[in-house]
Amino acid sequence: MxxxxxxxxxxxxxxxxxxxxxxxxxxxxxxxxxxxxxxxxxxxxxxxxxxxxxxxxxxxxxxxxxxxxxxxxxxxxxxxxxxxxxxxxxxxxxxxxxxxxxxxxxxxxxxxCAALPVECVVRGYLDGSAWKDYQTLFGHGGEVKLYDILVPIGLRQGEQFPSPLFTPAAKAHTGHDTNITASQAAEIVGEDVAAELSTKSIALYNFARAYAAERGIIIADTKFEFGLLDGQLILIDEVLTPDSSRFWEASAYKPGKAQASFDKQFVRDYLQTLSWDKTYPGPELPQEITDKTADKYREAYHRLTGEELPQ
Ligand SMILES: Nc1ncnc2c1ncn2[C@@H]1O[C@H](COP(=O)(O)OP(=O)(O)O)[C@@H](O)[C@H]1O
Ligand SMILES: [Mg+2]
Incomplete structure (x- = not known):
């Protein structure tokens, strides 16, 4: 270590x-x-x-x-x-x-690169901010529009979408990013770039989801960042990590409730026991919590790659 x-x-x-x-x-x-x-x-x-x-x-x-x-x-x-x-x-x-x-x-x-101000989120499963937003919607004919995309009504938290959704977010300098529709993304980066972002993001997600599934991990959702260099779209930042994605243990998956996250669950659970108001500055973490969290990050690496973390 x-x-x-x-x-x-x-x-x-x-x-x-x-x-x-x-x-x-x-x-x-x-x-x-x-x-x-x-x-x-x-x-x-x-x-x-x-x-x-x-x-x-x-x-x-x-x-x-x-x-x-x-x-x-x-x-x-x-x-x-x-x-x-x-x-x-x-x-x-x-x-x-x-x-x-x-x-x-x-x-x-x-x-x-010139980092594009649109975070490229792909969701295979309904959770996080999408689950929050979904619960406020009213649909008819068995479907509802989530960020302008038709999805079935009556989905439970953590349930899989019929096919993965591209749900971009506008990058905020501080605090939470804001979920936007594909046409709002097109207003920010232009129609051609927005279409390419969507196609590439979904292709990356589908590839990674299939790969991770063979290793017993569900990639519920993930976020990509792209930049432009000489007019070409380039994948930047970090990719498919526990920080940029929701990784779930496939063997423990049970829709209808919050799934344990692969990485920060110990930290979140610990923080919920405090009276911290979720604003800066945050509290120190006990070593037991940091050790367990470190093990989860290492385990994610090991499970996905089959390798130990290089020392
Ligand atoms: N190749 C690149 N060209 C330009 N900016 C990049 C590139 N790769 C990553 N970045 C930027 O570097 C920063 C990485 O820092 P990070 O701690 O992940 O930031 P954040 O708090 O925004 O998640 C991000 O702002 C990201 O957009
Ligand atoms: Mg980042």
């Missing part, structure tokens, strides 16, 4: 963006994306990290990038420390052994 990394600093390298989980550095036409061990719950980044989490997210994203490269090209250029160390050196950074060991396994060198 590696040291828990909550924040990073690479002296001499400008930050491109600090996300909830990732510290992103600017290398001109490239970016260095460092996944920390930060965990957010209810959209608040907690003060306690999860051991190995950044390494699991990075390794799992690489696994899927590679598997899905024939469906859509992705942003990844390199993740090995020789290439990354040399690139940092070229950028004028004094590269130390300590820096390399901090970055190892959690860092990707990627092509910098």
């Amino acid at each position: 590696s040291q828990v990394i909550l924040q990073t600093d690479i002296p001499g390298l400008p930050k491109f963006i600090t996300g909830k989980v990732r510290d992103v550095y600017d290398l001109g036409t490239e970016l260095l994306i460092v996944a920390t061990d930060r965990l957010s719950a209810f959209d608040v980044v907690l003060p306690t990290g999860i051991p190995d989490k950044g390494r699991v997210l990075t390794a799992l994203s690489h696994f899927w990038f590679d598997k899905a490269k024939d469906i859509v090209p992705n942003h990844l250029l390199a993740s090995d420390m020789d290439t990354i160390g040399a690139r940092l050196h070229d950028a004028g950074v004094v590269v130390t052994a300590e820096m390399i060991s901090m970055l190892e396994g959690r860092t990707q060198l990627v092509r910098k």
